[in-house]
Amino acid sequence: MSSDTAMKKHHGSVAEYRASEGKTITIPYRGDVNGTVQDILGGIRSACTYTGSKHLKELAKRATFIRVTQQTNDMYVPFEVPTVPAVSK
Numbered sequence: 668m669s670s671d672t673a674m675k676k677h678h679g680s681v682a683e684y685r686a687s688e689g690k691t692i693t694i695p696y697r698g699d700v701n702g703t704v705q706d707i708l709g710g711i712r713s714a715c716t717y718t719g720s721k722h723l724k725e726l727a728k729r730a731t732f733i734r735v736t737q738q739t740n741d742m743y744v745p746f747e748v749p750t751v752p753a754v755s756k
Contacts, residue, residue: 671750692746 670689697703711723718729 672748690743691748691750692743693748694743694746 670691672691673689711726714730715721715723715726718726720726720729
């Protein structure tokens with residue numbers, strides 16, 4: 668956990684030698700976690716089907732990972748929690 672919020676919550680503050688990573692967001696409630704888990708499992712099943720993997724262990728051997736250059740994920744921008752600027756002493 669190295670977002671600004673997490674470091675303040677668990678360590679009291681952000682150490683001067685550390686940079687915060689990530690951001691804090693609030694996602695609207697979408698229902699029981701069971702539905703989300705089922706969606707994830709469905710995606711894994713599809714990936715196994717696409718790669719011809721009969722077992723999950725085979726998926727890592729058959730999949731090809733592609734490096735992308737986009738550094739930010741704008742999907743969650745509407746849900747960002749505003750941050751309070753740090754007060755320097």
